Structure formats: C-alpha cells, structure tokens
Amino acid sequence: MINYELFIALRYLRARRRQAALSVITGIAIAGITLGVAALIIAQGLVKGFRNDVQEKILQGTSHINLLREDNGGIENYRELIGRLSRIPGIKSASATMYNPALLSIGDRQEQSVIKGIDTIIPDEIEDLRQTMIEGDLTQILSQSTPPEQETQNTADAIILGRHLAEILGLKINDKLVAISAQTRLTPAGLQARPRYTTFRVAGFFSTGLYEYDSRWAYVSLAAAQRQLGSGNTAGVIQFKVNDIDNVAEMSRKLLKEAGAGFMTTTWQELNRPLFAALQLQHRLVIVFFGLLIAIAALNIITTLTMTVIEKNRDIAILRAQGATPQSIRKIFMLQGLVIGIIGSSAGLALGLTLSRLANHYQWISIPAEIYSVSHITLKLSSIDCAAIVGFAVLICLLATLIPSRTASRISPVEALRYE
Known part of the structure; x- marks a missing residue:
C-alpha cells in the first residue's frame, strides 16, 4: 500500500488549473533533466566510441609489444x-x-612511407593484413620465398600499399615503383649513408580506416624488406600480441627477463600515450560540462518545490496540526523532487539511447579522416555508463530538494493558520 507521503507528493505534482504556472515550471524541470541526461549519455558514448575506434584502428596496424635491441642492431x-x-x-x-x-617514387610523384616487412610464415600476420585488403592478391607476397641473401634478378618484389598512399601516387595494380632508403656502412671515415634503390611491383591495396596508416604504410614480405636494407637474415623487431592488451607492462617485464641483456621493449600504450592522454582529458571535460548542465537543470526543482511550499502553506499547516511530523513533511517534498528526477532521468535515458542507436545506424557523425584518423564515430555505451549517469542525475535532483523540504518542515501550524 502506498504511504501517505508519496501519495501527497504525487498529488502536488498534478497542479490544478489555478496553479498553471507551477505546472509549467515542473514541466520545465523535467524537460531540463531529460535533455541533460540525454546529452550526457550521447557525449559519453561519443567520447568513448571515438577512443575505442581509434584504439581498434591502431591495434589493427601495430603490435601490442615490440622487442628490439638497445643498440638498434639487427x-x-x-x-x-x-x-x-x-x-x-x-x-x-x-x-x-x-x-x-x-621515399616511394613513380615518375615525377614521390611520397614518404614506412615499409613494413611481414613474416609470411606467421598465420596471424597474414590474417591481419587479409582482413584489411580491399583490392589485389595477397598470395603474391606469400609466394616470395627467395632467401634475403639473394637478389631477385628478373622480378620485382610485391608490395601492398595503403589506399590513400596509392591514391597520392596514382598507382594501380601491377604498376612498378622505386623505394629509396638510406643504407649505412662503416668506412675508415666512420659511418656513411648512401641511398639504396629497390623496385617493387604493386600487388594490392589495404584500408584500415585509420588515415595515418592508410596514407603512409606499405607491406612487403620480411625477405623483401631484408633485401631492401641489405641486412641479411636478421630482424629489426620481434612483435608480440598478448591476450590482455591492458596488461602489456607486466608482459614486457616477462619478455625482457626471458630475452636477456641487450634488449628493450615498447608497448602500444607507450607509443600512443600523448593521443590517449588527450582523449582522457577530453573525456573528463565533457563529463564535467554536461554534468553541470544537469546540475543547472536541477535548480528548476528548487524553484518548483519552493513555489509548491508557498502554494501549499495552508495544507502543510493542516497536516502538522493533524499530527504529521517535520520529518514527514520533509519527506513529502523530497519525494516530489525525487519523482521529478526519476521521470526526467528515465526520459533522458530513453532519448539518449534512441538517438545513439539512430546515429550509429545512419552514421550521422562523420568527421574528416585526414584530421581525426577515422571517418565516422560509433557511439559506444555500457549498462554501467547509463546506470551511473541516471544515478548521478537522480542524486543531483535529490540534493536539490534539501533546502525547500527543510523550509516546509519548519512551517508552524499556528502561524500559518492564524489569518485563515
């Protein structure tokens, strides 16, 4: 059975015709909470979705941990x-x-690039590249088994380029290009660098959706990369993928301990720390900004309850005269504010989730890929995020009831009914 405090609180929310102004203010308070919660849900999904999209794209093109020699040797x-x-x-x-x-060159067009040699005997390496291929034949790289010590005489090694890089150079399948890299050698005069020219044949194009990779990166077989540098059968880096991408620091320590002296590691978190630090700061600022909007909207609850206290001064006095305690009076107005908060938060949750799903389905949020690395943002929300936002909004609304409810509980029945 409903208690009388909640019953009275719900009755006060349904203002009579002569209290139309109070009804309008109550509606504004609910609308403010609704819009604030919806905006915070969308903003949370936007920031989290952008971070996840960028992280996913980055991990498509990079390993979780890199092991290399401290002296940068092979x-x-x-x-x-x-x-x-x-x-x-x-x-x-x-x-x-x-x-x-x-430096990749074809005709009079040139563009800086990073050529990555992939180990064609590792299934995961091949599968990662296969998933991003949009045109061409990956088997041409897989079939290159010529030992790195031997120069290919009549055929150029195959190369697969990022989609935007190929567009910049105007390349098509089976076109040939020249890669110009620096090769250092020790001479009596010290280390000297000389250009090394390697001809490659375009075997295909890939697209990760991350502009930085698609406009700069190219893939060849590990043997072709070794021939390009003239490094013999050595590797520059051993790259690892781990089961838990958030535990790379601990895994790095284990790898260094097992590998022995002379090695160092870098992780995907270290290489991208400035980017993710900026995204984390952005996330906090967005939460604070939209949290303040909810707090401002909750001020309407103070106005609503204050006007209700003024309008219901006589009713409160009668309740007190009939034995209602100050705690019961306070509870009535706190419940009224709580109901406003629950209605507004629930409506805001429904509105925010609906708009988020529509935005994802129709890809409403498109951004310049050349600036932000992704072409559109997928909003991502979890049940915990939504529960935290709704809980925060309801708590703010409850806090907004403290002053008006305290004022109502202090009304003296004698003073209020003296002139009635």
Missing part, C-alpha cells in the same frame, strides 16, 4: 628467440618484422 637469432618467448603464458602470437622508412 636480431640475428630471431627464429630461436621467437620460439622461446612464445612459450611465455599470455603471449598470443610473435613474429619478426622490419620497419624501413623510404
């Missing part, structure tokens, strides 16, 4: 080292690779 025994390190619990896959900065 890793000669990389096959044996990979076999040993792969047995560490938590390691999902390991492969050797090389990163070769190069």
